[in-house]
Amino acid sequence: xKIKLNGVAETLLITLxxxxxxxxxxxxxxxxxxxxxxxxQLDYDFKKFDTAWASYYGILARAYIMDEEVxxxxxxxxxxxxxxxxxxxxxxxxxxxxGKITWYNLDLPEVIENRKLFFKxxxxxxxxxxxxxxxxxxxxxxxxxxxxxxxxEGVFMYFDENEVKKILEILVNNFTKFELHLDLLYKGTxxxxxxHDTLKKMDNVVFKWGVKDGSEVVKLEPKLKQIGLINFTxxxxxxxxxxxxxxxxxxxxxxxxxxxxxxxx
Numbered sequence: 001x002k003i004k005l006n007g008v009a010e011t012l013l014i015t016l017x018x019x020x021x022x023x024x025x026x027x028x029x030x031x032x033x034x035x036x037x038x039x040x041q042l043d044y045d046f047k048k049f050d051t052a053w054a055s056y057y058g059i060l061a062r063a064y065i066m067d068e069e070v071x072x073x074x075x076x077x078x079x080x081x082x083x084x085x086x087x088x089x090x091x092x093x094x095x096x097x098x099g100k101i102t103w104y105n106l107d108l109p110e111v112i113e114n115r116k117l118f119f120k121x122x123x124x125x126x127x128x129x130x131x132x133x134x135x136x137x138x139x140x141x142x143x144x145x146x147x148x149x150x151x152x153e154g155v156f157m158y159f160d161e162n163e164v165k166k167i168l169e170i171l172v173n174n175f176t177k178f179e180l181h182l183d184l185l186y187k188g189t190x191x192x193x194x195x196h197d198t199l200k201k202m203d204n205v206v207f208k209w210g211v212k213d214g215s216e217v218v219k220l221e222p223k224l225k226q227i228g229l230i231n232f233t234x235x236x237x238x239x240x241x242x243x244x245x246x247x248x249x250x251x252x253x254x255x256x257x258x259x260x261x262x263x264x265x
Contacts, residue, residue, distance in 0.1 A: 012088030086155035
């Protein structure tokens with residue numbers, strides 16, 4: 001099956017490929033059968049990512065830690081509402097679902113159309129075919145007083161600072177209360193897009209924004225309160241092959257991190 005995605009939208013295939021490869025590994029981290037099934041149906045040159053070992057283990061560590069934090073939120077609020085910004089072909093719902101949550105997938109129309117080829121909507125899983133910059137997408141989220149978690153993985157690093165600020169403003173201006181989990185790029189990595197082990201294989205895709213400790217998010221939107229920061233190397237160090245563990249000290253500096261925030265109007 002051919003899939004047509006350009007620019008930043010195409011990067012969803014990087015993460016899909018990592019999860020699919022992991023499923024075949026005897027030391028699988030995510031056990032993500034759905035991603036494997038999707039990747040197996042696509043006519044795409046995934047082999048070009050075979051040498052990108054740092055991104056491979058980084059993606060797995062990031063997904064694992066973000067899953068764990070989402071699960072903690074679900075354990076605390078079993079009937080919560082979750083929004084995935086820039087969902088791509090993400091399979092997090094399948095990995096964390098407790099049978100009670102309601103999940104909204106938000107992405108560009110062309111991405112959602114591809115998503116519909118592999119995922120079915122139902123009463124608890126809904127798609128929103130809009131740009132995150134169109135503030136009216138927030139009107140489609142029905143919370144009915146339930147707790148709201150907003151998650152974004154592999155997205156914000158492709159927006160510039162002003163765009164990030166606009167997204168944060170949309171969130172605080174349209175929701176009364178939420179918890180926010182953001183995958184954040186280390187700021188020193190921004191200028192190395194052309195050397196990045198996966199982005200260099202793609203056209204017209206560059207990093208635009210990064211952070212040091214996540215406090216930058218609060219500076220852009222002071223109404224938010226930072227409640228946590230987890231370096232994804234915490235898990236990556238455990239799953240790296242022995243021959244690659246020499247790079248762990250460097251990873252602690254340059255790796256992505258999970259920034260966690262709350263807002264209460």
